[in-house]
Amino acid sequence: MSGNTTEVEKASLRLKLDRLHDQALHVSSSEYSYAAVGEAASIIRNLIQKHIARIEDYHTFPRRLQENITQRSIRFIIQASEILGTLSRSSSIRNPFEWYAEYSYLASKLAGDDTKLIFSSEWSYIPFTYPKNLEQLPDFIIIGMPASESDNVLTTPAAAHELGHSIWRHRNVEQTIGVHLQKEAQDLTLKSEKELKRVFSELDFSKISTDLFAQHVFSQIWQTAFKYAMMQSEEVFCDFIGVLLFEDAYLRAFHYLIAPNLSTYRSPGYPDTKKRAQILNKYATSLRFGIDRYEDFFLPDHSEPDPLESIYLNLADQVLEKYLDELFKIAENMFHQNGLVSVNREEIDNIVQHFTNGVPYPEIASIRELVIASWKIYVEDFHKDISKTRALSDIVLKSAEYAEFLRSDDARN
Known part of the structure; x- marks a missing residue:
């Protein structure tokens, strides 16, 4: 490759990084309602500057290293652009x-x-x-x-699921359950030889200690089933966080956003939609706020046509089913050990009365109680005239704003 071409390539990469840096500077210097946005944008700016510095001697590097630097920078530009866009829209x-x-x-x-x-x-x-x-x-x-x-406000509980993903990572839940899920995936794979023979007709797990083919199939099957089971476990754990925080309002929001299902074929990273609804309602019912025949609002996802993929999913489903109680216990322990408590149902009834009369709640109430009350009103009355939901959202947000003012006032005093 000619030196001139290399210089053009370097200049183009520098131009893309410079333009991204301009956007990061704009985002970090804008006014936002909370400081975290500017902090995140400033970190991204510093990362861009490091990428710029890395290409200063670009023309002196071997071609393979140039390609590696370019690929890494492009991947970074794609990721950083998406996040900067999200940061910008936060205002x-x-x-x-x-x-x-x-x-x-x-x-x-x-x-x-x-x-x-x-x-x-x-x-x-x-x-x-x-x-x-x-x-x-x-x-x-x-x-x-x-x-x-x-x-x-009716969709607010969905954010609790997204919060769950960060809890999963920050609290290392994957490490806590990983060994158990892996062992279960291996055991179930060994027990599925008959089903696997439909795809691998010559498979014989009795010779697994010496048969390289059996070893390869075994490893491929259990590792894929384990990967799917872990992804599904994370999603269910996040649902449990939503249920613990917002109780039946989470089930309502899940139904509002998801039902009857979202795609033609099932994603391997999620339980079947109808099964997921059953799981949600089962554990909500154990906490005494389940919804009668909740899963009837949902449709099962279409079966995977690939027989091997179907085996992976079937095994992953069995692994997940085995550890649902453990996942719920982990989520519930986190909830209680960090000082969180169930909502005050008497308070919710008082909130409902105020909202029904069209006035904000005049006392300190949690976001959880305000949203649960909102869903109660919507299900019992406002669904008959959905135009009322905008006014309901306004009243709820005013109540939340006033509650925050009261908390701040109490803190000052």
Whole structure:
């Protein structure tokens, strides 16, 4: 490759990084409702500068190293651009800033005191999180809510699921259950020889100690089943966090966003949608706020046509089923050990009365109680006239804002 071509390549990479740096500078210097946004943008700016410094001697490097630097920089640009966009949109008036203080409190309690929370709105229908998209932002929890729903208080519990992903990582839940899930995946794979023979007709696990083919199949099957089971375990754990925090309101929000299901074929990283609803309601019922025939609102995902993929999913489902109680116990212990308690149902009844009369709640109430009360009103009355839900959201947000004022006033006194 000619020297001139290398210089052009270097200049193009530098230009892309410079333009990204300009955007990061703009984001970090803008005004936001909370400092975490500027902090995250400043960290990304510093990372961009490191990438720029790395290409100063680009033309002197061997071609293979140049290619490696270019690939790493492009991947970084893609990741950083997405996160900067989310940070920028966090200032949108669509975002429920009234929730921020209390959600930050919940994040610090459950994920750790060092966590920094950022709420944003996204033109994506499904809520998402960036728990560790960039390893240099490990303490930031970036939650994106659907732009069309971000000011709808009824969807607020969905953010608890996204918070769960950061709790999973910060509290090392994967390490806690990993050994057990792995052993179960291995045991179930050995017991599935008959089913596996439909795909691998010559398979004989009785010769696994000497047969390289049997060893290869065994390793491939259990490792894939284990990977799927771990991903599904994380999703269910996050659902449990949602249930523990928002009780039946989480089930309602899950139904609102997901039912009857979202895709034609099942994603291996999630339980079957109908089964997931059954799991949710089973454990909600154990806490006495389940919903009668809840799973009937959902449809099962279509079966995977690939017979081998179907085996992976079947094994993963069995592994997950085995450890559901343990997952729930881990989530429940985190909830109680970090000083969180169940909501006050008497308080919720009082809130319902005020909201039904069209007035904000005049006392300190938690985000959890305000949202549960909102769902109670919606299910019992406002679903008959959905135009009332905007007024309901306004009243709830005013109540949250006033509750935060009362907390601050108490702290000053």
